Amino acid sequence: MKLKLKNCIILATDENGNFIVYKHEVLCVDNDKISFIGPDSEAPVCDIEKDMKGAVLMPGLVNAHCHGPMTLLRGVGSGLALQEWLETAIFPVEDKLKPIDIEVGEKLAVMEMLASGTTYVSEMYDFPYNSGKILSETGMRANISRVGLSFSEETEIPKGRFDECVELVKNWKDPYDRVRAEFCLHSEYLTNEGFVRRIAEVNKDLKTTVNIHVSETLREHEECKVRHNGLTPIQYLEKCGILDNRTYAAHCVWVEEEDRRIMAAKGASAIHNPSSNCKLASGFAPVKDLMDAKVNVGIGTDGTASNNNLNMFEEMHLAALLIKCVGKDATLGSAEEILKMATVNGAKAMGRDDTGELRVGKKADIIAVSMDKPHMFPAFDIPNILVYSAQASDVIMTMVDGKILYENGEYTTIDAEKVKAEVRESIERIYN
Numbered sequence: 385m386k387l388k389l390k391n392c393i394i395l396a397t398d399e400n401g402n403f404i405v406y407k408h409e410v411l412c413v414d415n416d417k418i419s420f421i422g423p424d425s426e427a428p429v430c431d432i433e434k435d436m437k438g439a440v441l442m443p444g445l446v447n448a449h450c451h452g453p454m455t456l457l458r459g460v461g462s463g464l465a466l467q468e469w470l471e472t473a474i475f476p477v478e479d480k481l482k483p484i485d486i487e488v489g490e491k492l493a494v495m496e497m498l499a500s501g502t503t504y505v506s507e508m509y510d511f512p513y514n515s516g517k518i519l520s521e522t523g524m525r526a527n528i529s530r531v532g533l534s535f536s537e538e539t540e541i542p543k544g545r546f547d548e549c550v551e552l553v554k555n556w557k558d559p560y561d562r563v564r565a566e567f568c569l570h571s572e573y574l575t576n577e578g579f580v581r582r583i584a585e586v587n588k589d590l591k592t593t594v595n596i597h598v599s600e601t602l603r604e605h606e607e608c609k610v611r612h613n614g615l616t617p618i619q620y621l622e623k624c625g626i627l628d629n630r631t632y633a634a635h636c637v638w639v640e641e642e643d644r645r646i647m648a649a650k651g652a653s654a655i656h657n658p659s660s661n662c663k664l665a666s667g668f669a670p671v672k673d674l675m676d677a678k679v680n681v682g683i684g685t686d687g688t689a690s691n692n693n694l695n696m697f698e699e700m701h702l703a704a705l706l707i708k709c710v711g712k713d714a715t716l717g718s719a720e721e722i723l724k725m726a727t728v729n730g731a732k733a734m735g736r737d738d739t740g741e742l743r744v745g746k747k748a749d750i751i752a753v754s755m756d757k758p759h760m761f762p763a764f765d766i767p768n769i770l771v772y773s774a775q776a777s778d779v780i781m782t783m784v785d786g787k788i789l790y791e792n793g794e795y796t797t798i799d800a801e802k803v804k805a806e807v808r809e810s811i812e813r814i815y816n
């Protein structure tokens with residue numbers, strides 16, 4: 385199907401990756417790809433034309449670190465420090481989650497993400513086949529994984545976990561190639577060296593992306609050095625061979641200069657989670673230093689227990705403020721740089737070069753942001769207004785692979801009222 389989006393402002397990208405803002409032009413979609421950006425007089429004939437009424441078309445947002453089903457734990461344990469939060473508030477509830485809860489929590493996450501302009505998500509949670517099924521059915525783009533955990537060096541605990549991680553990567557199939565399987569190591573502190581090395585070894589052939597939490601807290605970072613002869617988590621992962629394939633590391637709050645050098649040399653990405661790091665008082669990721677070292681930086685929300693939402697507009701806003709405030713320099717973190725972090729950089733981190741930009745030939749993963757509300761006037765500078773003024777509720781259309789999944793409050797692949805009823809049922813059982 386060929387679709388023409390007319391009367392819009394388009395935040396497109398040139399061949400060098402720089403943004404170009406087109407005003408009063410059209411964007412055409414041919415099936416799953418962007419086929420034309422330019423004046424209507426030169427546009428191809430399309431089956432359907434839509435008047436976007438002056439809205440901004442921009443690339444769909446890429447949430448490069450998320451635990452979607454944790455929507456069922458939204459805000460649980462607020463006010464606790466990370467370790468206590470995990471052990472006393474989160475793990476006891478997670479023990480009660482069944483596969484059906486994962487599906488319900490993922491549906492709620494997808495609803496929230498589509499309504500706030502996220503088209504591509506990195507999903508790290510239990511029961512990946514259940515999450516993957518929902519992400520696939522609802523039309524999202526996603527990476528999924530079986531979380532790599534290994535509590536014992538001698539006896540494999542949890543039993544069979546290594547095989548499960550490999551099985552998912554080998555056997556997950558999505559006919560549309562929207563949802564891909566990858567490897568995930570929870571973290572250095574929840575995996576032993578034998579397990580980490582086995583994942584690196586098997587990935588020499590499978591060559592998929594690797595998702596991991598790195599240096600989120602100072603305690604975790606320093607304890608790693610004690611466990612591994614002074615090596616930081618990044619240095620340890622390099623030694624184990626993990627960074628030989630495309631790796632993206634959530635948080636990176638405490639990464640050191642040598643870590644940043646290694647990440648850049650190995651092509652590993654850092655995923656900035658500003659809300660979660662602030663809420664759990666983990667610290668501020670050295671985003672400027674990472675960028676100076678030429679490390680690719682994406683943005684993620686983390687789970688809703690530590691955020692408490694999946695709103696990437698809020699993450700962009702906070703990332704833009706923090707980099708300036710922490711560096712005591714208002715010129716740091718331009719709106720263009722922040723927008724790239726939340727779109728193309730995240731996609732690149734997660735192993736996809738075919739999305740995250742509005743350019744002919746790229747996937748039609750597009751959102752429309754209304755310019756109609758008072759806080760969007762006057763719009764002198766489009767990237768700046770998107771980062772500093774726009775709200776998630778300004779998103780009026782979300783499209784993935786050329787299919788509209790959300791438009792003006794309505795979902796095309798989700799029965800919202802049914803999902804809310806299912807959420808109530810799950811909550812009743814889990815918390816009573």
Ligand SMILES: [Zn+2]
Pocket residue numbers: 449450451597634686687
């Ligand atoms: Zn996380």
